[in-house]
Amino acid sequence: MTTPHIAIAGAGLGGLTCARVLQLHGFTDVTVFERESSSDARQQGGTIDLHAGSGQEAVRAAGLFDEWRALARFEGQEQRKVDHATAALVEHEPPEGDFRPEIDRGQLRELLLGSLAPGTVAWGRGISSAAPGGEVAFLDGSTGAFDLVIGADGAWSRVRGAVSSAVPxxxxxxxxxxxxxxxxxxxxxxxxxxxxxxxxxxxxxxxxxxxxxxxxxxxxxxxxxxxxxxxxxxxxxxxxxxxxxxxxxxxxxxxxxxxLPTPHTWEHTPGVTLLGDAAHLMPPLGVGANLAMQDAAELALAIAAHGVRDGVPAYESVMLPRAAEMQGLTNPGLLDMVPERPVRV
CATH class of the missing domain: 3.30.9.30 (D-Amino Acid Oxidase; Chain A, domain 2)
Known part of the structure; x- marks a missing residue:
């Protein structure tokens, strides 16, 4: 059987997790296209908590669980609430168990990058658009054809337009x-x-x-x-x-x-799919990175089990309802958490 030619747009946590799990299952023709020039072109954001039922399972599927545990900060699960006027502690949740330990986003990204086959990431070569069937246009004006294009390129995804007209x-x-x-x-x-x-x-x-x-x-x-x-x-x-x-x-x-609008869904489009923020952008309330990595691992495992043609719709049939459920919680949750002020700025 011919190894499918797979393009992943975006070298974030989702895209790298997907590439890693695909490679673990023998898919050698996988390229992650990233418009940034190198892994240290910009800061990678703050700390993220990997949840036991999603992000941690993705790390396990990537064969990196022990390496992640060595970097994780279990004490980072501590939660403190203080009074705005006195700074006195009013609520305290001490760190317990291992449900959601913290790790710096940059540390996790470097762990994933180091696990990939040399040359997997094409730095400085971003995808500008994709079309049904796996056709892509690159930012440098060149084009390419793939068996599958995976949009892991975040909130302002360039791949999303191949399956959906939705915009953030x-x-x-x-x-x-x-x-x-x-x-x-x-x-x-x-x-x-x-x-x-x-x-x-x-x-x-x-x-x-x-x-x-x-x-x-x-x-x-x-x-x-x-x-x-x-x-x-x-x-x-x-x-x-x-x-x-x-x-x-x-x-x-x-x-x-x-x-993104809730729910954000699309009809299955051969040759193209999405994961993470490209598929279901939602407020940063502790689930975004976990869902992106869960999406990535499940997509790769579905492809490994069923091939590209059948694996992608199988993945979408699970991912889209899950994403809609989480969007339905986080979108109103953000507005409840940050209510209107007497005078809006």
Whole structure:
């Protein structure tokens, strides 16, 4: 039997997991096309918790479970909630068990990259569009034909258009990110995992990453184009404890949150499929990376069991209802978590 010619768009966690599991099952003609020039072209985001029933199972399918456990921070499961005005601890969930330990996204990505056959990732060669049947156009103007094109290229997927006309829409919620290194005051407040404070439609969320690094997020309803200065952001959080307002210092990274329509489905299209955010973009409430990796592993295993022609629709028949269910929870969950303020910004 001829080995299928498979293209994966995007060298994120989903795309790399899919490539790894395919290669473990003897699929040698797999290429991950990534428009970024190298694995360190940009920072890979903060920490993610891999869930026992999804992300961890994907790591196990990739044959990397022990390596992942050696990097995982089980203490990162700690959850803390503090009072916005006093910074006093009001709720505490200590780290227990191994349901959702944390790992830096960059560490997990490097683990997956190191597991692939040399040359699997084509850096600096992004896919600009795909068509039914497996035809692709690359950003450099060249074209190619594949037995299967897998869109693992995130929220603004270039492959999605081959199966769906859906586009992401703004949720009305903005995250404004800051980063802090080796700040003992902020580390003490954050604890080993995640800290939360909220008051009247404003939320502050901080997460400890490896190496005593913290990523913090001011979370609120705002216009999509809103880009506050540090002074404007601090003014919004006036009345909050000074130690909490210290999380808002430093360079600001503005992150408006988008989702795909719910449910996002499509008729099976031979030669093309999607996984992760390309298939079911939803708010970052702890399930996105897990679902992307679960999608990736299940797609690869379905192809290994049934071939491309029958494996892809088998995968979609399971993935699409699961994604719709999770979208139905996370989309309204975000708006409940970050309610309207008396004065919208």
């Amino acid at each position: 829409h703004y949720t009305g919620v903005m995250f404004v990110e800051t980063r802090h290194d080796h700040d003992e005051r902020l580390l003490d407040l954050t604890g080993q995992g995640t800290m939360l404070a909220e008051h009247e439609g404003l939320m502050l969320w901080a997460q400890r990453n490896s190496g005593d690094h913290i990523r913090a997020y001011a979370c609120l309803r705002a216009d999509e184009s809103w880009r506050p200065s540090n002074a404007e952001l601090l003014d919004l959080y006036s009345g909050w404890h000074p130690d909490l307002r210290a999380f808002l210092a430093g360079e600001l990274v503005h992150r408006p949150l988008y989702t």
